[in-house]
Amino acid sequence: MIIAERKDLGQILKMVEGRERVLVAGCRSCVSICHAGGEKEVATLAEALRLKAEQERRALSVTEVTVERQCEKEWVRELAPLVSGSDIVLSMACGVGVQVMQEAYPDIMIVPGLNTSNMGAPEEQGIYMEKCGGCGDCVLHLTGGICPVARCSKSLLNGPCGGSQDGRCEVNRDLPCGWDQIYHSLERLGRLDLLEGNIPPKNWLPSRSGGPRRIIRASIVQGEEEKAEGKP
């Protein structure tokens, strides 16, 4: 899932400065699970905005809403009545949600309440770890199910650098060395042989280096006629 965290309140206040009708829009998907932009966090932020306005004796109306998935326009469209009654939308979704909202409502300013960080998973309550680098050419079958692109600080593909010690990364002692984890995973799986061969220079074209990525699944793309017929 997508891991995000809320921006500083100061930064958020600056983005909504001078606005009187703010819609705080959360998302029930990834950011809800990582406690950054779900219903509860929307309520907390909305309350903080109201309190601040009260302290400053400003008129401010804050509306709260949380949709199923802000990354899909079908869900976002349902917000039309609320959006039209606001003069700014503070999206508590990931960066994808913010953009889908902006595409759906091009005439109103949509601003981000979160900083979107990575594709990861909860390790334990309140701790989230990046897992996938989204490189477009998965190598997990070679690396014991641990991604070197995302989990090695240098995205090395041929083993740990000289800074790996006691299973820790040289960048931060609190961070596990991804390659140490790969080594031990392959050891458990009895597949250390996979580390003997050299992985040649990676094709980064399917990654962000090839430009914004657009995937077309031809089998389900609707033709003009089907679209006109309104088939689902």
Add this chain to the structure above:
Amino acid sequence: MKAGSKLEAVLESGRFAVTTEIGPPKSASAEPIRKKARTLRECADAFNLTDNQTAIVRLSSLASSAVCLQEGAEPVMQMTCRDRNRIAMQSDLLGASALGIRNVLCLSGDHQTFGNQKEAKNVYDLDSVQQLMVFRQMRDLGQVWGGDVLEERPKVFLGAAANPFADPFEFRVARLAKKVNAGADFIQTQAIFDLDRFERFMAMVRERGLDRRTHILAGVIPLRSANAARYMKTKVSGMSVPDEVVDRMKGAQDPKKEGVRICEETIERLRAVPGVHGVHIMAIGWETIVPTIVQECGLVPRS
């Protein structure tokens, strides 16, 4: 001969090689490099010019290597994967060869968060193993990566680093093998204080026959103080400094002298380790001590 460098000639002839390091300055002046090169040129076969070591912005290793060469000292140009993609790496390799630089050391590089540009975006398009593969293809097949033909091939003796003190220990020799398979003609190791662990590492190296396929130069650092020893022991990732070394430095009346003594004893022991073909002396910020060390170890004259 692959490159025709002096380092290559010494190693291929079976003589014990000596390399040392010249740190480029935080300056637009080449004068510090010239000075160090003139002081040290009789002390070693070749001189490593570091590439923005610990991610601190310094005079480039390419320019420093060219200056070193002008002073009659043979450079080993270090090149990290941190700051360049494969376009820049291949281009810099051609440039280095065109300038007469004949040794290149391929490195991952210290992470940018260690240096003075913590907010930088790193590159790591290639890792050091892939860098070796690409450079060897350029030299031996006369092709850039992807197959385009070079009108003239770069003449470079290719080096890589090995760290016997990093973890997982069992993988360190396998990683060295990967570098040798990728094209490493020579290896310079992390500084050795823990000789027992290094000897275990070398036994595994010999078991795989890697000492016959590449030239291993063992790294040493002369310590200047007990604090330096403690710092390396506790703060530097991938270093092993036994308590005995820290204690000797702590108990010494003249710590600098003791540091040199430890370094010289280490070199003596390393010379006796089968498969070690040379020594790499890293006297960071204390290059002036190198002539004493090579003199007292009987490693000079070099030619």
